[in-house]
Amino acid sequence: MLEQELRQAMAEDAQDLRPASDLVDQVVRRSRRRTRRRRGVLAAALALAVGTAGTGWLITDRKDPDQVATARHVTSAAPVAVGGVTVGYLPEGLGAPRTEPAAYKGLQGSALVWPTLRITVYQGLYDVKAGTATVRGRPVAQNADRTELLWQENGDTVVQIRVAPALKGELRRIADELSTKPQGGERFTELRLTHFPPDAHVFRKVIFAGPQLSRSWVGADHRSIQISTVRSEHMPRDWVAGVKFGAPFQVNGTTVRPGPRGHSLYWEQPKGTHYRLAATSHYKKDLRRIIEGIRPVEDTDPRAFGSLDVGYLPANLRSFGDVPTWASDGRWISLQLVEGAVAKDLAALKAGSERLQGGRSRTVGGRPAWLGHDMSNEVLLWMDRPGYGVRLYTRGLPQAEIQRIAEGVTVR
């Protein structure tokens, strides 16, 4: 039933949302600010008169280029870089930029700042739904006075450019001549996908571990690419049932079989490890290039993920590479570092754990912990130190193994 699936979809979409712990304070402060604003009608009118009210979006700090003098518009030959993005064109006369960290809600990044120009590169994902305007094929959001652009440059990079009004005419060229350093590629188990379609820049990554392991990149307008793998003597029955394969072809010495209507490709490499690469209509024309760009990963067993180090793992698990997640043969392990107010103590960590049921107190390395379960997994939570907690989701593992994995985790 569609309605039931919709209910479930909404539940999954909203399940991890948590309000800010200081929400009441924020609301009260906001209300007081509003009251003060109303009392200062004259001041507000003056502000409007000098044109300061039309702010854009994703305002990262209070430094407003609009308030600063203009620059001369002459091409500069000296490219600069920030956050993996190289700036290919700059108007002359800007002077030397300073670099500063930038943050906006969940996004972290860094910015190159001149008096009349600010280029900010965030690491993260934004689904930018704009009009017909694009920057090198990427849909771009633009503010009303055309002094600001924002777009998703690639799978994990968001770029924002703000200019003073006098540089409006240069904004587009600055954006058009930015370039991204080659990415290492998306990773999936033992594979690295070095090629993605040029406009596949908004991807939400989702991992599934059912009978097989899958990873999806879900983009705008319901577009998606999914790669799945299973280790077995034969290709899984649900992959082949009713499927009429097209004529096989060779890619880097491996035989690849196309599925119906060109939506999927199947191969076995090495023997006993089967893969399926599938795409929705928009990307099916790109499947051939994606598969040609697949390379083996160099480090098949990474153990360091940001601030998390993983000391012990059971044998024969397959790594997802760039996230602390492993799975194989019905077993599943996924680690999550929790920082900030939601990890101020174990009670907060528990309260923030969606659908946590039952359980009992434990210790991990002498630190307070809690072992419970949610709908699918055993969930072990523990505090590393105030402000830093860890959630360990597992399935198909004995408790002694769960404890051993937890004891081997280090939070730097």
Add this chain to the structure above:
Amino acid sequence: MTAFADFVAARATSLLRLAHLTCGAPDEAEDVLQSALERAYRHWGRLRPDADPEPYVRRIIVNLAISRARRRRILRIDPVRDVPERPVQTPTSGVEVRQVLSAALRGLPPRQRAVLVLRFWEDLTEAQTAEILGVSLGTVKSQAAKGLAKLRGVVELEGVRSDA
């Protein structure tokens, strides 16, 4: 202030989820929730002591979300939330259906989305939905039917089965 703080502590998560689903974006949702709570806070003293403030706050949230979505028709920025790395036990086809449905829901016109959220997330009746949105019963019925038809069309277009 204490009653307001108690209300927020008890209901904020549920209200945030409603805001998220009607807006389609967590960052926008937080702002909508704050705005709605701020309005409620300003008028808190006027509420009857025995009245449940939640329907009132929900109405503000839904209508704020709709009006904001309409204002940003030309320029929309919907943050994409990182999905936690967790396994799912349901068949992959079911998961795909829900991925497609979530994305398609965000793409619906604001009022259609609000109708579906109120009917199928909040489990409100058509009459209750009409009251919150300030529209007729017929509008709720037609918007729900159109919204579901669009979602069904997207699911079929992508070749995933909704009965998996």
